[in-house]
Amino acid sequence: MSHGLQRFLHGEAAIVKYDENGLVAVEKPCGVLSHPNAENDALNALLRCPYAFDEQAYICEGFGKVYLLNRLDAPVSGLILVGLSPKVAESVKIAFESKKVFKQYVALVKGYPRYKNAVWRSRLDKNVVGKSIKMSLGSEFFAETKCFWVESFRLWGVTLSVLNLFPVTGRTHQLRVHCSQHALPIVGDETYGDSKFNAIFKKNCESYRLLLHSEKISLTYALGEKTFTFHAHSAINFIEFLEGFIENNLRSSS
Numbered sequence: 001m002s003h004g005l006q007r008f009l010h011g012e013a014a015i016v017k018y019d020e021n022g023l024v025a026v027e028k029p030c031g032v033l034s035h036p037n038a039e040n041d042a043l044n045a046l047l048r049c050p051y052a053f054d055e056q057a058y059i060c061e062g063f064g065k066v067y068l069l070n071r072l073d074a075p076v077s078g079l080i081l082v083g084l085s086p087k088v089a090e091s092v093k094i095a096f097e098s099k100k101v102f103k104q105y106v107a108l109v110k111g112y113p114r115y116k117n118a119v120w121r122s123r124l125d126k127n128v129v130g131k132s133i134k135m136s137l138g139s140e141f142f143a144e145t146k147c148f149w150v151e152s153f154r155l156w157g158v159t160l161s162v163l164n165l166f167p168v169t170g171r172t173h174q175l176r177v178h179c180s181q182h183a184l185p186i187v188g189d190e191t192y193g194d195s196k197f198n199a200i201f202k203k204n205c206e207s208y209r210l211l212l213h214s215e216k217i218s219l220t221y222a223l224g225e226k227t228f229t230f231h232a233h234s235a236i237n238f239i240e241f242l243e244g245f246i247e248n249n250l251r252s253s254s
Contacts, residue, residue, distance in 0.1 A: 004063055005024060005060075005063070005066065005082075005084070008047045008048055008049050008058070008060045008063060008066070009026065009046065009047055009048075010028075010029070010032050010044070010045065010046055010047070010048065012029040012032065013026055013027060013028055013029060013032065013046055014026070014027050015027075016079065016232050016233070016234055017230075017231075017232040019228065019230055021085070021087075021088045021223055021228060022083055022084030022085045022088050023081065023082075023083055023084075023088050023092060023221075023228075023230055024081070024082050024083070024084065025079050025080070025081055025217060025230075025232035025234075026046065026079070026080050026081075026082060027077070027078065027079060027080075027234045028046055028072055028076075028077060028078060028079075028080050029077055030074075030075055030076065030077040030209040030210065031044070031074060031075065031209070032044060032045065032046055032074065033045045033046065033074050034046055034068060034071040034072055034074075034080060035051045035053075035056075035058070035068055035071070036051050037131070046058075046068075046080065047060065047066060049061070049066070052065075055067070056068050057089075058082075064084070065084075065086070066082050066083070066084060067082060067083040067084075067085075067086070067089035068080070068082055069081040069082060069083055069089060069092050069093065069096070070096065070101075070170075072214055073172075073173065073176075073210075075188075075189075075190075075209065075210035075212070076105075076210060076212050076213070076214060077209070077212075077213045077214070077236070078105070078213045078214025078215055078234050078236075079103075079214045079215070079216070079217045079232055079234050080214075081217065087223060088221075088223065091221045091222055091223055092219065092221050094221070094222075095219050095220065095221040096170075096219075099168075100219055100220050100221070101217065101218070101219040102166070102216075102217070102218045102219065103166065103167060103214060103216065103217050104164055104165070104166055104214075104215055104216035104217075105164070105165040105166075105167070105175060105212060105213060105214050105215065106150075106162065106163070106164055106165070106212075106213050106215050106236060106238065107162070107163045107165055107175065107179060107186050107211060107212045107213075108160060108161075108162055108186065108187045108211035108238040108242075109160065109161050109162075109163055109179055109184040109185060109186050109187065110158060110159070110160060110184065110185050110187060110193075110194050110197050111159060111160075111161060111183055111184045111185070112152050112159045112161055113147065113149050113161060113163065113182070113184060114182070116148070116149035117146075117147070117148050117149070118146075118147045118182075119144065119145070119146050119147070120143075120144065120145045120146075120147060120178045120181070120182060121142070121143070121144045122137055122142075122143055122177075122178065122181060123137070123138055123139050123140060123141060123142055123143070124136065124137065124138055124140065124141045124143050124171055124172075124174070124177060125137070125138025125139065125140045125141070126140065126141070126172060133172060133173070134173075134191060135171070135172055135173045135174075135177045136177075137177075137181065141169075141171050142169060143169050143171040143174045143177070143178065144167075144168035144169050145165055145166065145167050145168065145169075145174060145175060145178045146165070146166040146168060147163055147164075147165055147166075147178075147182075148163065148164040148165075148166075149161060149162075149163060150162040150163060150164055151239070153239075153246055155242065155245060155246055156200060156204070158197060160187065160242075161184065162238060162239060163179075163184070165178075165179075173191070173192070175212060176189055176191065176192045176193075176210075176212065177192055179192070180192040180193065185197075186210060186211060186212050187201055187210075187211045188201065188202075188207065188208070188209050188210040188211050189210050189212075190210075204245060205241075205242070205245060207241075211238055213234070213236045213238075214234065215233065215234050215235065215236060216231075216232070216233050216234075217230075217231070217232050218230070218231045218232075
């Protein structure tokens with residue numbers, strides 16, 4: 001049944017993994033919406049089907065309902081879970097609520113972390129201006145992120161670092177805000193990032209995306225008296241993408 005789902009997906013999205021219960025991991029490209037926000041966004045959504053907000057599900061003609069189980073900001077690429085039955089959808093939602101779902105992101109940031117392994121905690125406020133949302137440090141929503149340094153290098157006279165990020169909570173823009181708060185803005189972040197460096201990066205790399213990717217997701221969930229585990233991986237290598245630029249930068253500075 002999951003094979004039939006592919007024909008409804010956005011042209012650049014792909015099925016990464018699925019199980020016998022109808023739980024599916026889909027790789028969402030950067031710039032694609034997890035679900036449409038308005039009628040004119042429908043062609044740029046994860047599935048090219050009408051979306052029922054009350055059910056949090058796409059309604060795909062001749063296929064059935066596809067339940068959206070988690071979301072990614074449009075600029076973020078990587079793994080999204082969908083369910084092909086109401087039972088598996090409800091069970092996975094319970095797993096999220098019970099904190100039995102573990103997600104790993106990879107980010108390319110400007111700067112070098114003060115600590116190679118850290119836990120970031122803060123409270124955030126949500127500010128809505130028109131159709132845009134921007135989070136800021138405040139008092140409303142508690143947010144927690146675990147951060148692990150992977151590697152760093154110099155490029156155009158600037159230190160860049162690769163981080164693995166593990167969100168403990170799931171607040172809007174949480175990872176982007178926490179990175180910015182700790183002087184580690186994510187490259188390509190137009191809202192919370194370093195605009196001057198982003199302009200340099202765009203010009204030299206012809207990259208117009210946010211360099212944040214949801215690369216791993218693991219969970220356990222129950223159906224009836226049985227418990228199931230699910231692991232999905234969506235590989236991305238920001239260093240590989242930049243290798244040529246790094247080599248040229250080192251050569252020019254020698």
